[in-house]
Amino acid sequence: MQDQLMDIAQRIQTLREIMEFSVEEMALASGVSEEEYLEYEAGHKDFSFTFLYNCAQKFGVDIIELLTGDSPRLSFYSIIRAGEGLSISRRKGFTYQHMAYRFSDKIAEPFLVTAPYSEEEQELPIHLSHHKGQEFDYILKGQLKVQMEDHVEYLKAGDAIYYDSGHGHGMIATGGEECVFLAVVMKEKSDKNEGE
Numbered sequence: 001m002q003d004q005l006m007d008i009a010q011r012i013q014t015l016r017e018i019m020e021f022s023v024e025e026m027a028l029a030s031g032v033s034e035e036e037y038l039e040y041e042a043g044h045k046d047f048s049f050t051f052l053y054n055c056a057q058k059f060g061v062d063i064i065e066l067l068t069g070d071s072p073r074l075s076f077y078s079i080i081r082a083g084e085g086l087s088i089s090r091r092k093g094f095t096y097q098h099m100a101y102r103f104s105d106k107i108a109e110p111f112l113v114t115a116p117y118s119e120e121e122q123e124l125p126i127h128l129s130h131h132k133g134q135e136f137d138y139i140l141k142g143q144l145k146v147q148m149e150d151h152v153e154y155l156k157a158g159d160a161i162y163y164d165s166g167h168g169h170g171m172i173a174t175g176g177e178e179c180v181f182l183a184v185v186m187k188e189k190s191d192k193n194e195g196e
Contacts, residue, residue, distance in 0.1 A: 128168030
C-alpha cells in the first residue's frame with residue numbers, strides 16, 4: 001500500500017512539473033491548502049478519491065493513469081468480471097473497485113464501493129467532499145447515511161441518490177453493517193470539449 005501511495009504521488013508530481021503548474025494552482029484545483037497538497041505530493045498522506053479525481057481533471061488525464069501509470073485502451077466495450085475491478089483502498093477503510101478502468105475517454109467513472117460500519121462514526125460530523133460534475137449512488141446492500149451539505153438522508157438497499165457533486169457531500173455506513181453501493185461519478189459537461 002505504501003509503495004502504491006508513493007507511485008501515485010510521484011506521478012502527480014511529475015505531471016505537475018511537466019505541465020508547469022504551480023503548487024498553488026494544483027492546491028486550488030484539488031480543493032486543499034498548499035501545505036496539504038505538498039503532503040499528498042510527497043506521499044505522506046493517503047489520497048481521497050476527490051483529490052485524485054480533481055487532479056486528474058486538472059491534468060486532463062484519466063484517473064486510472066494516476067492510479068496505475070497505464071492508459072486505458074479500450075474504446076468499444078469493456079467487461080469487468082465479478083471481483084476483478086481495479087481495487088482502490090481510500091478513506092478510512094472504504095474500498096472502491098473501478099468497474100471500467102480499461103475503457104478510454106470515459107464520461108463517467110463507475111465504482112463498486114464498500115463502506116465499513118464504524119460505531120464511533122455514527123454521532124460524529126461526516127466529512128464532506130466536493131468535485132465538479134454529478135454523481136449517482138445506488139445502494140446494493142446495507143444502509144447509508146448521506147449528508148448533502150446541511151441535509152441528512154438515510155438510504156437502504158434499492159434506494160438511489162443523484163446529486164451535483166460540486167456541493168458538499170459525504171456518507172457513512174449505518175445500521176450496524178457495511179454498505180455496498182454502486183457510485184457513478186460523471187464529469188462536468190464541458191470537460192469533454194476543453195482544449196478542442
